[in-house]
Amino acid sequence: MIFRVSTKGDLQSLERIYPAAFPKENLLPVVRSLVTGSVDVLSLVAEDDGKVVGHVAFTICSVGDVSAALLAPLCVDPERHKQGIGTVLVREGFKRLQKRAINQVLVLGDPRYYGRFGFVAERAVRPPYPMPEGWADAWQSLSFGTTEDQIEGTLVVPGVWQNPVLWG
Template sequence: MFDLRPETDDDWWEVEALYDLCFAPGREALSSYRLRDGVPPVRGLSLVARDPDGILAGAIRFWPVSVGGARALLLGPVAVHPTRQGEGLGAGLIRESLSLAGKKGWDRVILVGDAPYYQRFGFRRLSGVEMPPPTNPDRILGVALTDGAWDGVTGKVTRAA
């Protein structure tokens, strides 16, 4: 059993250490990080998962972005400590945070990832949406949290104003 709760300022460095452990060196050189530079993650949607002993087992963050002028959330990174992988924690973090996002009035979420993994959460390839280069367009995925939220939404993904 894990305690899922919003990330706080006190969690920041521990979450960063988890991301460093789970992702390749240079992760911050990815184009999606240009959309995050100097922008705080969305409070209340960026979650941490702790085991009964209070040890960090997983984390997920969201960032505000604009897609062709339409407000959206950028999901990522999501990470689960290697000793906790395979327990469904990543899926739990994604499902819970997407549910919270919808309840808080967000309509759409975008990410750069593997369609076979993320399609079970409703993510589909977005055509006409451009992430900062270099990003493989086949990996640009989105999910509508309200009916038709991605209809007619195209253009460049930019940092939130």
């Protein structure tokens, strides 16, 4: 299995696995924009025997004048769940982000899943839109830097993420 930067040629595969993995959510407009648009994004795929079986995107955002990454979306072909593919995609993304001097990653997701990477509930950086009551612990962050590197404020996201529906 190889883990590589996605290309526009991967879009057809992603259009297959996202609806299969998330049948109640339509993430395809976001995925298409991240893979083919002009957004500053680290978009990685897992490829096994020439077939794309997973994807993760880290959109470069900002808090004030500091860059941070938004981890979303993350998807693995349902036929390949529980094989560690998502974990490797996320960790590979972390390595590449650190090489770009991105010191903080934020995610809106299940704390039980993302906690295993070291994500913790985030209170200093606010999401761009209000989240539903009870979702506070789903807004999480992971810092690669020191406590002096911690940022505070509202996450500024590119247009693809400027839709309140995506935040709850």
